[in-house]
Amino acid sequence: MAILKIARMGHPVLLRRAAPVKDPHDPEIRRLIMDMAETMLDAGGLGLAAPQVHVPLRLFVFRDGDEVAALINPEIELLGPAESLGWEGCLSIPGLRGSVPRAARVGFRGLDVQGEEVSGEAEGMLARVMQHENDHLDGVLYPMRMTDFSLFGFNEELARAAARESHQ
Numbered sequence: 001m002a003i004l005k006i007a008r009m010g011h012p013v014l015l016r017r018a019a020p021v022k023d024p025h026d027p028e029i030r031r032l033i034m035d036m037a038e039t040m041l042d043a044g045g046l047g048l049a050a051p052q053v054h055v056p057l058r059l060f061v062f063r064d065g066d067e068v069a070a071l072i073n074p075e076i077e078l079l080g081p082a083e084s085l086g087w088e089g090c091l092s093i094p095g096l097r098g099s100v101p102r103a104a105r106v107g108f109r110g111l112d113v114q115g116e117e118v119s120g121e122a123e124g125m126l127a128r129v130m131q132h133e134n135d136h137l138d139g140v141l142y143p144m145r146m147t148d149f150s151l152f153g154f155n156e157e158l159a160r161a162a163a164r165e166s167h168q
Contacts, residue, residue, distance in 0.1 A: 100146055
């Protein structure tokens with residue numbers, strides 16, 4: 001396995017819609033998924049989409065508890081009207097965080113690393129991660145989803161502000 005180079009904000013691959021994976025059984029796809037999983041874990045991420053490693057294909061990897069899973073050609077359906085704000089960061093936008101509105105629950109379907117159909121529902125942080133990574137497949141970065149830019153900033157500054165608030 002190999003650590004892959006992560007595309008940074010401003011790279012054109014991050015702003016384009018990714019193409020479907022034509023052959024999910026291709027050994028190159030399986031190797032890509034393994035390399036993406038290693039890259040995500042090495043960087044301390046919760047998810048990583050193929051466009052983030054300069055590959056414009058519709059697949060992403062994510063942490064599901066202690067396991068790493070993959071979705072190839074995912075379809076994400078927002079379940080319920082409830083949206084919640086939550087802090088997000090991105091390996092392609094290092095050092096920054098923002099509060100992003102997301103659906104609390106999603107339905108998902110796609111193919112797993114073996115090319116087998118999978119489907120289910122996710123909620124909470126897993127639902128947020130799936131929405132974030134799926135956005136990458138459509139050329140959307142989390143700041144594009146933000147509605148309140150007073151809740152956007154550098155990690156260090158946000159931590160200092162939170163510490164000041166807790167001491168008051």
